[in-house]
Amino acid sequence: SYVLTQPPSMSVAPGETANIPCGGNNIGTDSVHWYQQRPGQAPVLVIYYDSDRPSGIPERFSGSNSGNTATLTISRVEAGDEADYYCQVWDSRSDHVVFGGGTKLTVL
């Protein structure tokens, strides 16, 4: 089945930019969605259809998708952005939802 690969962890200093990758075979041909999950909480959708932001999500969150990598970009990182981030696609080949393994973002 389709596999989405994310680095287990990343760290970034406050005010810097975090680029969280999500790798998959020809993922650029799929629509990618991103979720933020803070400890002990349910996931929250932060980006859908590669680069759209739901209402209430800061403009600091953006997304891109091309080739074999989709990327969630968080600009001007804040302490409150420390969380796990998951990418997700609908695998049309096998007709089901697939998640990446998640990336734990640490704000130094």
Add this chain to the structure above:
Amino acid sequence: QITLKESGPTLVKPTQTLTLTCTVSGFSLNNDRLGVSWLRQPPGKALEWLALIYWDDDKRYNPSLRSRLTITKDTSKNQVVLTMINMAPVDTATYFCAHSSGWYLDFWGQGTLVTVSS
């Protein structure tokens, strides 16, 4: 305002069947192009999608768990029910239900922790 809330047992024994209920509000389960999914997350591990039921009662399942899962909905009660047979300790997880109006999950319940232990 769309909300979802999971309910069910917090403890089940190995080999038993788990039945979880997702009670929704703020939308109708008959809404065109709408779906409700069940997902789970073992402690300290990644999210795993389990099953999806659409407004028209079409259903999709995680291929690796398909033989153990059944998803149904009761529109009159605003509920989506997941059953999972033959539970094992590895099925210990927080179980979530979530609303989707596209290929993404835009509203989530708070989750319910289910422990499988004798």
